[in-house]
Amino acid sequence: MGWRAFRLLASQIAVAMAVWAIWVYFLHPEASPAQQAIVALAAACLGGWIWWLVDSFNAARLLRWLRQPELGAAPDLAGVWGEAGVRMRRWIRHGEQQVHQGEQRLNDILSALQASPNGVVFLDEQGRIEWCNQISSKQFGFDAQRDVLQNIGNLVRDPQFNAYFAAHDFTHDLVMHGRESTPSRPVRLSVQIYGYGEGRKLLLSRDVTALEQAEAMRRDFVANVSHEIRTPLTVLAGFVETLQNLPLEEEERSRYLALMAQQAERMRHLVEDLLTLSRLEGGPPPSNSDWVSVADLLVRCENEARGLSNTLTRKQARPHVLNFPDAAQLKQLGEVAGASAELHSAISNLLSNAMRYTPAGGKIDVNWQVLGDGTARFAVKDSGPGIDAKHVSRLTERFYRVDRSRSRDTGGTGLGLAIVKHVLQRHGAKLTIESEVGKGSEFSVTFPATRVRVSADAAAPSLARLAQRRCVY
Ligand code: ADP
Numbered sequence: 001m002g003w004r005a006f007r008l009l010a011s012q013i014a015v016a017m018a019v020w021a022i023w024v025y026f027l028h029p030e031a032s033p034a035q036q037a038i039v040a041l042a043a044a045c046l047g048g049w050i051w052w053l054v055d056s057f058n059a060a061r062l063l064r065w066l067r068q069p070e071l072g073a074a075p076d077l078a079g080v081w082g083e084a085g086v087r088m089r090r091w092i093r094h095g096e097q098q099v100h101q102g103e104q105r106l107n108d109i110l111s112a113l114q115a116s117p118n119g120v121v122f123l124d125e126q127g128r129i130e131w132c133n134q135i136s137s138k139q140f141g142f143d144a145q146r147d148v149l150q151n152i153g154n155l156v157r158d159p160q161f162n163a164y165f166a167a168h169d170f171t172h173d174l175v176m177h178g179r180e181s182t183p184s185r186p187v188r189l190s191v192q193i194y195g196y197g198e199g200r201k202l203l204l205s206r207d208v209t210a211l212e213q214a215e216a217m218r219r220d221f222v223a224n225v226s227h228e229i230r231t232p233l234t235v236l237a238g239f240v241e242t243l244q245n246l247p248l249e250e251e252e253r254s255r256y257l258a259l260m261a262q263q264a265e266r267m268r269h270l271v272e273d274l275l276t277l278s279r280l281e282g283g284p285p286p287s288n289s290d291w292v293s294v295a296d297l298l299v300r301c302e303n304e305a306r307g308l309s310n311t312l313t314r315k316q317a318r319p320h321v322l323n324f325p326d327a328a329q330l331k332q333l334g335e336v337a338g339a340s341a342e343l344h345s346a347i348s349n350l351l352s353n354a355m356r357y358t359p360a361g362g363k364i365d366v367n368w369q370v371l372g373d374g375t376a377r378f379a380v381k382d383s384g385p386g387i388d389a390k391h392v393s394r395l396t397e398r399f400y401r402v403d404r405s406r407s408r409d410t411g412g413t414g415l416g417l418a419i420v421k422h423v424l425q426r427h428g429a430k431l432t433i434e435s436e437v438g439k440g441s442e443f444s445v446t447f448p449a450t451r452v453r454v455s456a457d458a459a460a461p462s463l464a465r466l467a468q469r470r471c472v473y
Contacts, residue, residue, distance in 0.1 A: 015047030
């Protein structure tokens with residue numbers, strides 16, 4: 001303010017002196033001192049007015065700029081208005097920086113919410129959509145731009161959701177069908193709403209289809225295992241009770257004990273298969289540098305197969321006709337990379353199935369071929385009853401059986417092909433089932449070239465034929 005007063009005074013003095021000098025020296029040299037004083041006083045007033053006009057003009061320029069302040073268009077002023085302009089420019093620049101940073105932060109938060117694997121929707125006090133991410137748009141069928149400020153109740157036309165939203169009890173989540181859900185491909189969503197601010201809501205949605213399926217599978221599995229164990233246990237308990245309460249002949253007693261041993265053996269098989277499955281699920285992946293001799297594997301499986309065939313066809317005159325590669329062929333089969341015990345378990349399961357389901361006298365061909373592309377194909381072909389196409393895609397499910405009683409009678413657990421599928425998946429191999437009712441089945445396994453090693457002279461015939469009923473896992 002001092003500087004302003006000084007400038008006012010200076011302009012008054014300057015104008016007063018200039019006018020007084022012109023008056024006295026050029027216009028009225030004869031003027032009396034009183035007249036000179038009045039002229040000087042009037043000139044000083046004039047100086048004050050001139051200063052006021054210039055000052056007001058500068059203030060008006062600053063105010064005009066402030067109406068739409070653009071940093072580049074700021075007036076270049078001196079004095080107090082110039083200083084005010086500089087300070088305002090500084091304030092505006094600071095404000096702009098803060099707005100920019102705020103926008104940047106908001107964009108970062110929205111980008112993070114877009115990247116979320118779950119649906120996120122912001123709702124206002126009336127339940128209208130303020131913002132939603134892409135996942136929620138897909139899950140509920142929103143249009144992220146068009147549906148802004150639309151009421152969510154009008155967009156999600158699910159009675160369960162509308163009841164949940166209307167009840168205003170958001171202490172628990174709601175599991176509902178997703179928009180893309182169909183009877184053959186159900187999609188389940190878990191939706192939960194959280195209140196915040198003054199009546200606003202945050203809606204989070206999560207696809208729980210896989211979780212629900214896994215839970216259903218777990219329940220089925222526990223129910224199946226319990227059922228499989230309960231049956232032999234009931235039989236065993238019955239025999240124990242009979243042995244305890246009835247005076248039996250020695251012959252009858254040993255017959256009962258043999259039947260009890262059979263049931264106990266059945267339970268042991270089941271537990272062994274369950275343990276194998278759990279080891280396969282939790283174990284480290286098989287090595288791809290441990291090479292297993294295919295010849296050794298097949299010779300071992302052949303010995304076991306012949307033993308099993310004898311047991312199965314003991315009471316009948318005609319055993320199975322088993323065709324395995326001969327000694328000369330075995331020499332050329334090379335090696336396969338993986339876990340020897342797992343590969344043995346898969347191959348022997350396929351062989352045991354072929355023999356258990358093929359009646360006495362039936363033919364079983366076992367083959368191992370290294371193909372032109374470096375892959376290897378192992379196949380077990382039987383002349384058994386064959387499998388109806390409707391069952392083929394489900395055979396590797398746990399406890400799935402086409403003929404339940406035949407499976408049980410021959411000591412099956414219903415887990416053999418599930419074990420085979422797991423082992424093959426772990427080795428990057430594929431199981432193919434070709435079967436026709438009345439004509440037999442062929443279960444073949446294709447190992448990837450990276451897991452097959454063969455001597456240079458081994459022939460590489462091409463893959464022969466693909467039968468009508470075929471299912472690849
Ligand atoms: P299981 O212990 O009952 O044999 P698997 O998982 O090994 O269980 O096989 C599942 C079902 O597939 C069997 O119950 C049987 O109905 C059918 N199956 C498997 N292999 C053959 C085959 N070679 N011929 C006919 N049916 C078969």
